[in-house]
Amino acid sequence: MAKAMEGDGAPVPQRLLAAATRLFAEQGYDRTSVQEIVEAAGVTKGALYHYFGSKEDLLQEVYARVLRLQQERLDAYANADAPIEQRLRDAAADVVVTTIDNLDDAAIFFRSMHHLSPEKNKQVRLERRRYHERFRALIEEGQRTGVFSPATPADLVVDYHFGSVHHLSTWYRPGGPLSRQEVADHLADLLLRALRP
Amino acid sequence: MAKAMEGDGAPVPQRLLAAATRLFAEQGYDRTSVQEIVEAAGVTKGALYHYFGSKEDLLQEVYARVLRLQQERLDAYANADAPIEQRLRDAAADVVVTTIDNLDDAAIFFRSMHHLSPEKNKQVRLERRRYHERFRALIEEGQRTGVFSPATPADLVVDYHFGSVHHLSTWYRPGGPLSRQEVADHLADLLLRALRP
Amino acid sequence: MAKAMEGDGAPVPQRLLAAATRLFAEQGYDRTSVQEIVEAAGVTKGALYHYFGSKEDLLQEVYARVLRLQQERLDAYANADAPIEQRLRDAAADVVVTTIDNLDDAAIFFRSMHHLSPEKNKQVRLERRRYHERFRALIEEGQRTGVFSPATPADLVVDYHFGSVHHLSTWYRPGGPLSRQEVADHLADLLLRALRP
Amino acid sequence: MAKAMEGDGAPVPQRLLAAATRLFAEQGYDRTSVQEIVEAAGVTKGALYHYFGSKEDLLQEVYARVLRLQQERLDAYANADAPIEQRLRDAAADVVVTTIDNLDDAAIFFRSMHHLSPEKNKQVRLERRRYHERFRALIEEGQRTGVFSPATPADLVVDYHFGSVHHLSTWYRPGGPLSRQEVADHLADLLLRALRP
DNA sequence: TATGAATGAGAGTTCATTCAT
DNA sequence: AATGAATGAACTCTCATTCAT
Known part of the structure; x- marks a missing residue:
């Protein structure tokens, strides 16, 4: 049932960093939306902004x-x-x-x-x-x-x-x-x- | 009274290319809006889309x-x-x-x-x-x-x-x-x- | 087929002002979303930001x-x-x-x-x-x-x-x-x- | 080392009310976030929701x-x-x-x-x-x-x-x-x- | 050849609230 | 009595592009 996610069991901040790194490299920073990052990390936007200011x-x-x-x-x-x-x-x-x-x-x-x-x-x-x-x-x-x-x-x-x-x-x-x-x-x-x- | 523009007397396509080159280099492609380019070139959006498809x-x-x-x-x-x-x-x-x-x-x-x-x-x-x-x-x-x-x-x-x-x-x-x-x-x-x- | 709108035939900026005035008074400025305003005026967000900076x-x-x-x-x-x-x-x-x-x-x-x-x-x-x-x-x-x-x-x-x-x-x-x-x-x-x- | 807070020694509900009153007056109700209130009162969100329903x-x-x-x-x-x-x-x-x-x-x-x-x-x-x-x-x-x-x-x-x-x-x-x-x-x-x- | 009003999808960010601890 | 991570919906605003003129 679970979707593929970036480092499934790891702590949320690490998951976000890993997903962001991959996507920034693949598509560039501006072309990568926050939505894509949180989806790849398997969390919600709120969680991202809980750990990172922007x-x-x-x-x-x-x-x-x-x-x-x-x-x-x-x-x-x-x-x-x-x-x-x-x-x-x-x-x-x-x-x-x-x-x-x-x-x-x-x-x-x-x-x-x-x-x-x-x-x-x-x-x-x-x-x-x-x-x-x-x-x-x-x-x-x-x-x-x-x-x-x-x-x-x-x-x-x-x-x-x-x-x-x-x-x-x-x-x-x-x-x-x-x-x-x-x-x-x-x-x-x-x-x-x-x-x- | 006119504002300073990119290559004021030059043909419109050249003016647009010059403005775009400068702005893309300064701010990056994604960060540069079409509006900025046409303003820097002293023309309107319609003119840009007349000469360039996108x-x-x-x-x-x-x-x-x-x-x-x-x-x-x-x-x-x-x-x-x-x-x-x-x-x-x-x-x-x-x-x-x-x-x-x-x-x-x-x-x-x-x-x-x-x-x-x-x-x-x-x-x-x-x-x-x-x-x-x-x-x-x-x-x-x-x-x-x-x-x-x-x-x-x-x-x-x-x-x-x-x-x-x-x-x-x-x-x-x-x-x-x-x-x-x-x-x-x-x-x-x-x-x-x-x-x- | 048409929905009821603020001053249907009037120019877009006036329609927007009328809708905004009514909604700001009824609900307060912060409680009124841009979406509500444009819906009440019968235009799109883009149109609002074409005429008003914010x-x-x-x-x-x-x-x-x-x-x-x-x-x-x-x-x-x-x-x-x-x-x-x-x-x-x-x-x-x-x-x-x-x-x-x-x-x-x-x-x-x-x-x-x-x-x-x-x-x-x-x-x-x-x-x-x-x-x-x-x-x-x-x-x-x-x-x-x-x-x-x-x-x-x-x-x-x-x-x-x-x-x-x-x-x-x-x-x-x-x-x-x-x-x-x-x-x-x-x-x-x-x-x-x-x-x- | 402690930061200045609203009525430092007073009971938590009073501290919250004092902070909220000041902030609501300064910025308006909608512009004041719950986060700001609890920070000004020196408590956490959980504490606020313990004493006030909303x-x-x-x-x-x-x-x-x-x-x-x-x-x-x-x-x-x-x-x-x-x-x-x-x-x-x-x-x-x-x-x-x-x-x-x-x-x-x-x-x-x-x-x-x-x-x-x-x-x-x-x-x-x-x-x-x-x-x-x-x-x-x-x-x-x-x-x-x-x-x-x-x-x-x-x-x-x-x-x-x-x-x-x-x-x-x-x-x-x-x-x-x-x-x-x-x-x-x-x-x-x-x-x-x-x-x- | 050129205008500029209008679109519509999507951007980053905020926030009151909940809940397991 | 209190924490703070997490949610999810809503927010304002931007933008490349189109099209009637």
Whole structure:
């Protein structure tokens, strides 16, 4: 008798977040109605507004979750005890794998960020900034120590790499010719090769 | 006494396209109402529907215009009479310059493509594909002739580069520390360095 | 086949205003839905929002109309060529008659003014103020010339009289024992008697 | 650390009534949500519904309290051992002072009575009626004994006076040029002067 | 070639009330 | 005596599109 629902037994807020994430990724934020979300989560509109102040809050929660996760992983790799070359390669490859594992989040990220209100946008940008800067510090460290070529400003190198990471949600499909690990290795390799002195 | 309008003296369809391009880039496709577009263009709704069948047609026209332009430029650089290294570098740098010159178009492209109906989407993807393949052919040519490293599949290299091009609309701001030409040189350089054998 | 509608042949904006006035008076502003208004006027919601920016605009229009009417009438009586006693009595009686003729407007006025947004409220209060002051000037003129007792500040006298006018919508019902003219004469008489030196 | 609340130490029902009275007066009955009331009172929704059957019951309680109070005071003044002129003046002035002391109640009264369900409305009207009639009896007594002019029906005189009393919440502000006692004296004076034979 | 009034479906959000605990 | 998650209906307002002129 029961209809298929997003994570049937899970707590309501999680069910809502899961449904929203999938629908935002599939259809875009504006094209997804609150009605669709609550139907997919198997709850009523009232329940949604009991837990989230607005549809926009839901979007922000999606962001917050993925940002937290990626920052933690980057910190772990960046602070590891290994040569700088190894640490950058690991971090660069890991963000690819993690992004492929959460392609929906990534798709939402790069298409829907401008749907956030100015203040929320600002907050998300701030956290993005921290992430960007930790990554840049790795590149600068290698440039300072002569391991990486200083030919390109580190900022630009970061944007070069993350451009390709964001782009993944446009072309990568699970089941394609390359596994996520292969893609990650190739992209990290391209980055490291570009940085050779 | 007249209010400022998009390309005041230009023909109505151009005025509408210019207004739509700006507004789609600023606010997103769904957030831009037909009313806003006609007001910005200084015409009435009836006029818009006289020239364009729907709001979506307007979006497709924006795409068609930029795709045509970029394909022409790529063809010119790719078919030039120069060593492969030079031709790839020129093409890679040119797409950066052209994208920065049309940041609005780029922003629309990577945020709003999924707003097109399936059939129009298909058509746009097809043209994108042609573009991608011409670029890939350049890389494969260099790999075949030993000028570029064959370590990474050419497809992936194309996506690596175009990821960073798409990403430009996220971070590049005119008036920043780097001119468009400097950015273009740096990004083309990164690509070529990554392809060194 | 046609349903009963507010002023069937009249232009749409008038039909909407008439329907809104009646419903606001009967049920209050907040209790009246836009849906009810458009149904009573025999149009669709879209039509309402084509002519009025919001439900609140409709309310403001009701105010603006009645304020304009009453100010015109007061000016006519106050500027007439007659002894001050006569002019005050005429003005005082006329506002009673006019109010009874538009009991709906009056009811809305004294119950729903606080539903207007601060800026609109301010504007309405300003026009009310002008009306109040023209009336007060009449009383002060009589007090200065010794025709009326100066025992009570003119401001207070104005509020005394208008309190009873506002109150009409609470108790007066057409078809009661007193005609509107009789009520008007009595209330004007009370005012004049209170002002006897 | 606790937030400021309505009558912090008082019993819950009183806290709720105080919060509701203030909010209804400030924003109107319909614009005040149950959530706002319970937050202002520092309790939860469940507590409100434990003591009051509905939001409307809360409104009726506000009415009942003020009606009880005013009836008691009127009875005291009306039944005093003093000349009719004195008793009317005292009662007329007292209702002004009491109203000014409870301007919130008055504002609610004259704006929100139509929000009560028909049956509750009826009951409130009945109590109002009793009050009105006690007051009218005073005027009739004076008219019968020749102390007051019989020119105006006593009913109308009552409405004349109470119109101005209701109107107080519209214009009177504590801290203005007239104290509540001065306003009361002036308004009682106007009534008595209007009734002079 | 262009107008703008009108449509009608659907959007996000609010809210009084209930009920298992 | 009190909680707070959940309901479900109603709310105001928006919008792409049509069509008589």
